[in-house]
Amino acid sequence: MMRLPKFTYHTPRTVAEAVKIIADTGPEAQFVAGGTDLYPNMKRRQQMPKTVISVMRPPELNQINGDGKSGLVIGASVTLTDIVENEIIKRDYPVLASAARTISTPILRNMGTIGGNLLLDTRCNYYDQNYEWRKAINFCLKKDGDVCWVAPGSSKCWAVQSSDLVPVMVAIGARLRLVSTLGERIVDAAGSYNDDGIDYLKKRPDELLVDIHLPPTNGWRASYHKLRRRGAFDFPVLGVAAYVRVRTPTSRDSDPVVDDAKIVLGGIAPSPVQVTDAARALIGSALNEDQIQAAAEAAYIKARPLDNTDFVYQWRKQMARQYALRALKDVRSQLGG
Ligand SMILES: Cc1cc2nc3c(=O)[nH]c(=O)nc-3n(C[C@H](O)[C@H](O)[C@H](O)COP(=O)(O)OP(=O)(O)OC[C@H]3O[C@@H](n4cnc5c(N)ncnc54)[C@H](O)[C@@H]3O)c2cc1C
Ligand code: SF4
Numbered sequence: 001m002m003r004l005p006k007f008t009y010h011t012p013r014t015v016a017e018a019v020k021i022i023a024d025t026g027p028e029a030q031f032v033a034g035g036t037d038l039y040p041n042m043k044r045r046q047q048m049p050k051t052v053i054s055v056m057r058p059p060e061l062n063q064i065n066g067d068g069k070s071g072l073v074i075g076a077s078v079t080l081t082d083i084v085e086n087e088i089i090k091r092d093y094p095v096l097a098s099a100a101r102t103i104s105t106p107i108l109r110n111m112g113t114i115g116g117n118l119l120l121d122t123r124c125n126y127y128d129q130n131y132e133w134r135k136a137i138n139f140c141l142k143k144d145g146d147v148c149w150v151a152p153g154s155s156k157c158w159a160v161q162s163s164d165l166v167p168v169m170v171a172i173g174a175r176l177r178l179v180s181t182l183g184e185r186i187v188d189a190a191g192s193y194n195d196d197g198i199d200y201l202k203k204r205p206d207e208l209l210v211d212i213h214l215p216p217t218n219g220w221r222a223s224y225h226k227l228r229r230r231g232a233f234d235f236p237v238l239g240v241a242a243y244v245r246v247r248t249p250t251s252r253d254s255d256p257v258v259d260d261a262k263i264v265l266g267g268i269a270p271s272p273v274q275v276t277d278a279a280r281a282l283i284g285s286a287l288n289e290d291q292i293q294a295a296a297e298a299a300y301i302k303a304r305p306l307d308n309t310d311f312v313y314q315w316r317k318q319m320a321r322q323y324a325l326r327a328l329k330d331v332r333s334q335l336g337g
Pocket of ligand 1: 163
């Protein structure tokens with residue numbers, strides 16, 4: 001049985017208290033929300049904080065405010081079950097509810113939070129193993145070793161960003177509010193990730209993610225499609241989020257024109273991958289078959305998965321085209337096409 005290492009545990013009641021504890025304790029401390037990612041990592045000795053600070057009690061992190069008209073603010077400690085079941089999210093941001101429903105299992109979704117999901121550790125077949133397994137291969141660059149077993153000549157870790165909500169948040173233009181004892185800042189989800197499997201977050205370790213701000217849903221629709229081995233539960237080994245905003249037609253005869261679009265790939269690289277050529281293929285015309293095919297082809301070209309998760313990586317690349325097609329066709333049907 002894998003046991004947790006010893007650690008000191010704090011349960012602050014306010015944001016101010018939480019950020020003060022981490023500022024006073026320094027790099028040996030880490031926040032925890034549901035613990036469904038951090039505690040298994042601690043058991044495998046991948047992450048070893050000496051002090052763990054729960055973020056489940058501050059009321060600010062447990063609220064959902066607003067709606068699709070004004071924009072929605074979701075506290076970072078709102079559980080995935082609450083995201084799946086919330087009536088406003090289901091009505092105004094169905095892409096978020098449906099993506100959250102694909103995460104792990106009902107029991108884990110009762111514990112796991114939206115904030116923990118957006119800050120999930122990166123994953124790799126050579127890293128997501130217990131201590132003895134990793135020791136037997138002399139560890140790897142990401143933790144305790146000095147070689148990458150996926151790309152031995154590389155000085156970079158290619159562990160994969162494997163959160164289902166990250167591509168969705170990047171696609172719909174969500175923003176994250178971060179608070180520390182030094183103050184507060186709001187950053188785009190799109191700019192929050194580094195293309196580096198070890199240093200995967202732009203957020204500083206002392207910054208608490210307090211809430212997530214979703215834009216008003218004026219004229220846009222989105223969809224998320226996930227590739228995984230087991231339909232019941234599994235991490236994504238490819239996730240495609242599609243976002244399309246249309247302009248109302250100027251005359252009764254004309255079709256709505258796409259005035260903004262994003263295709264974001266998850267599960268194939270250390271950070272979410274935005275396919276700018278797909279956006280280019282879509283913007284400026286109606287969401288028709290040719291445009292959708294061109295955007296899906298751009299997703300295929302841009303997808304460069306490595307051999308460090310489930311499935312043959314060349315096949316995962318092929319699937320980027322198929323899943324982009326599915327996501328865009330889904331958006332088209334939401335728009336009434
Ligand atoms: C069997 C299994 C299957 C899973 N399947 C999936 C899946 O299909 N898709 C998927 O996306 N995930 C999956 N997960 C991962 C995980 O359960 C979810 O991503 C969950 O949402 C993580 O949230 P949490 O609150 O438990 O995170 P935690 O474990 O509490 O935290 C995760 C990270 O975020 C940091 N953190 C948490 N909250 C904050 C905050 N407010 N401010 C700053 N830092 C914070 C922690 O320090 C930690 O580094 C799976 C996990 C397991 C065990
Ligand atoms: S990509 Fe390389 S360095 Fe990173 S976790 Fe995998 S084997 Fe380790």
